[in-house]
Amino acid sequence: MVMIPGGPGGGQGVTATASAQPASTQPARLAARRAARRRLYLPTFAVALFAAWLAWNGWRVLSQYGPISSIHSAQLELAGPSVVGFVLVVFIIEQIRPAERHAVLARGHVLDMTYLLAYALVVVPLIALIGSGFSAALARVAPWLVIPRIPAVPHWLFIAAAVVAIDAVDWLAHLGNHRINSLWRLHAVHHSQEELSILTTFRAHPLVHVSFLLSALPVLALSANNATPAVVLTVYACLGALPHANVRWNYGKAGSLLISPAYHRIHHSATGRLDINLGTVLTIWDRMSRRAVFPAPGMAAGKTGLAGRPVPVEQSAARPRLGRIFLTQWAEPFTTSEVSDQ
Ligand SMILES: [Zn+2]
Numbered sequence: 001m002v003m004i005p006g007g008p009g010g011g012q013g014v015t016a017t018a019s020a021q022p023a024s025t026q027p028a029r030l031a032a033r034r035a036a037r038r039r040l041y042l043p044t045f046a047v048a049l050f051a052a053w054l055a056w057n058g059w060r061v062l063s064q065y066g067p068i069s070s071i072h073s074a075q076l077e078l079a080g081p082s083v084v085g086f087v088l089v090v091f092i093i094e095q096i097r098p099a100e101r102h103a104v105l106a107r108g109h110v111l112d113m114t115y116l117l118a119y120a121l122v123v124v125p126l127i128a129l130i131g132s133g134f135s136a137a138l139a140r141v142a143p144w145l146v147i148p149r150i151p152a153v154p155h156w157l158f159i160a161a162a163v164v165a166i167d168a169v170d171w172l173a174h175l176g177n178h179r180i181n182s183l184w185r186l187h188a189v190h191h192s193q194e195e196l197s198i199l200t201t202f203r204a205h206p207l208v209h210v211s212f213l214l215s216a217l218p219v220l221a222l223s224a225n226n227a228t229p230a231v232v233l234t235v236y237a238c239l240g241a242l243p244h245a246n247v248r249w250n251y252g253k254a255g256s257l258l259i260s261p262a263y264h265r266i267h268h269s270a271t272g273r274l275d276i277n278l279g280t281v282l283t284i285w286d287r288m289s290r291r292a293v294f295p296a297p298g299m300a301a302g303k304t305g306l307a308g309r310p311v312p313v314e315q316s317a318a319r320p321r322l323g324r325i326f327l328t329q330w331a332e333p334f335t336t337s338e339v340s341d342q
């Protein structure tokens, strides 16, 4: 005979004989299911559901123009030959004069190349869909956001205003990624890189882009004035990628205005979750919020990554197992873990 305790309220419990196998295994199964449910991190599922809803709306919006060609033009803008060519040139420069020497095919580089491939094939189409869904919802809810066309104002001024506004919104989203646990769970994978390089730009969880949808606000506001042509977004993407380069550049005097690799490396330093140096292209937002820490001249390149490796990383095991690490890094934010405490 075995005693099976009662429910949470205690109580009498029930008796069962050893031969009644199903009765004794059922509570064990229930407990296992409950434990599995406890291991799920529900905020990430909520973000995924929101992304799916936006993507569905985006698909319906884009179907007016031909969704496939719209997705293809987004791929050309954000992961086309100019972006990939730029990344390749910087990657070669990194091998010649690196801040920290790594093998060309270091595990961190190869995994980031996988991320680059996934970015071009999966993530950019996702960004195109959720971005269109979000912009359409915004335009429906707040049509007054769109500034009417003003021919008297020079076009370049609108472009400059758009870049500054996008950069401000990206800064705000990045701050949110560091301050809000559910967003940090998605952003932590970007910070897990211990062999930082220009390729690390693409090491990001696909759902992290939901928080950066805020940049659709200035794009929509200035849409009537054509302030964000594709070439501007491509240049902005390259300028935003360059600070990940494994070089010692601090841009000299321009480094007080523009985010340099030495400046962004401090943001990635291996001390954990640092809420400093959060800018993408301009330092102004960090300076205004007293979160700017500038590199000292001749400062040695510090280690990067997350202390205690709360996100599984490719450097931790004897064998690389890069495919498995890649999938684990994408799945990890859906489970509870100690990442939020870092
Ligand atoms: Zn960050």
Ligand SMILES: [Zn+2]
Residues within 6 Å of the ligand: 190, 244, 264, 268
């Ligand atoms: Zn970064």
